[in-house]
Amino acid sequence: MIDLADISKSYLMGQHSVHALSDVSLNIGQGEFVAIQGSSGSGKSTLLNILGILDTPDSGAYTLDGHVIENLSTSDAARYRNRFIGFVFQSFNLIHHKSALENVALPLYYQKVARKKRSRIAMEYLDRVGLADRADHKPAELSGGQSQRVAIARALITEPALLLADEPTGALDTQTSEQIMQIFRDVNDQGMTVVLVTHEPDIAAQARRSIVLRDGDIVSDLLNGSSLL
């Protein structure tokens, strides 16, 4: 499903170059549920952005679902993201002047799905995250947990092969975090590959596989308790 080989990424900070990722190789199979942990600045977000084709590595090879992700034009990258990948962010990233329903439907707009059909499907997905009754609410009128559920519905509406989440529970209390994790577990149970970044051990513990980064290196990779390294 995901095949990373010797991925490196560094940023220039003044005179120094910071290695966000150094020679990371990683294999994630179809239907896995992976948590990525690590201290701040260890490269978690960088890795997730490369997986999501939002960012490009300096070197190394990335294959997603059989497609070699290399030298894509920005338009092609956008189309790949739209078709294969769903994103969930710590800060929800809903468009504030659009209703919950419109936010959820937006990815289908970029697939040129007709407006009526978009709304109908978006309603189904809102219903799946238990927010059908909030369809017409603007993000400002939603709680953090509700906002994140809308964001998840938006990520799922294109039925992506891969769901990526960067600290999805970072801004939420324990109880709402639990609801969010329940949704991730459910979609994973239905076969979707899920990769989430977190620094909370009890969140990571709910994944089947747990990867730990330190200074751009994978220092631990445990599948159901046994090391893959």
Place this chain on the structure above:
Amino acid sequence: MIDPLIEVADSLRTHKVRTALAVLTVAWGIFMLVLLLGAGRGIQNGVELQFKDDAVNSIRIYQGKTTIAYNGLPRGRSISYNNEDYRQVRAKVGHVDKLTARYYVGDNLVSYGGQQAAFDIRGVHPDHLYLEKTVITAGRYINELDLLERRKVCVIGVQVVARLFEEGEEDGPVGKLLEVGGTVCQVVGVFTDVGSRREEEAVYLPVTTAQLLFGGSDRLHQLMYTVGEASYQESKDSEQQVRTLLANIHNFSPEDERAARIYNNLDEYKKITDLFYWVRVIVAVVGVGTVLTGILAVSNIMVISVSERRREIGIRKAIGATPGSITRLIVLESVILTTVAGYIGLLASLGLLELLKATVPENEYMYQPDVNTFVVVAVTVLVIVSGTLAGYLPARRAAVIDPVEALQPT
């Protein structure tokens, strides 16, 4: 097609103040532009109305007094014309198209049936018809045969008809016999004059008849002619030839401008057209200026809009918006802004022009201020093109926004 429009309407609605500001700038620009064009047209119409009375390309020659001693002759000598001058002008002067003389009989009693009143009597040649822009409404004008046979016929203005004839008189005035200054003349035609009511109170006789009946022998008071399609320069040449010719015949200095007073209508016309050239230049400069200001304002507002919406654009890109779709969104937004604003300005200015037409009484300085369909089409093209231009740079900026950077938690 409708989907992007809904997206745009949505985003414009979200930023009401900014949208209103942009709309105002562009609407104001277009408003001023169209108003200026309309007012310019109104002034031009007014001036052209004043020229309507007489043929625009005409040259008029009046009698005068010499102001320069010449060939042993003293100054202060009166110069007067006769039939020979008419023949010489016809034969020797270039660019003469329609030529007529005038023999002024002056006010004389004209009577028909029981009615009588004094009217201005003039002896003219057939071409006089064109020089005064006379319009025949019944019968005919004076012709060559009338002149040759010194026929006692006349052509009368509609005001004369109104005074002398009963309303609805059988057959109308043509063919009726009038008494003009004591002589019976047959009415052969009736005319109106586009220029003024005063002209319609005239009675025209064949010039030869007028000379015979009113003791003029072969005298003429005035010569006038048109220069056809001659250019301004050619008409000035023709004017010079007439002066030289008359100076020769009547023995006065060709430099003496007061001996024969010659007025070239094209001089006035040229002054006016020169003026309108500058009016148009100013309108164009002001118009282009305001439109440029509008483009800059919209462009500026779109730049602000894009930077305020970095995050939104980042989100859109993350979920699959291509750079092209972002470019289209911003350009479309800009075009819709300028188009709506442009039409608001256009409608407002057209409304004001209509109001002016309806409320300000007709006068010769401003007559029917108006703009034509061309202006409407031009404004449409202008706002769409300028909207695209205004939106393009901000749109390119938006298209290259890096989603990773834009989505950085703040």
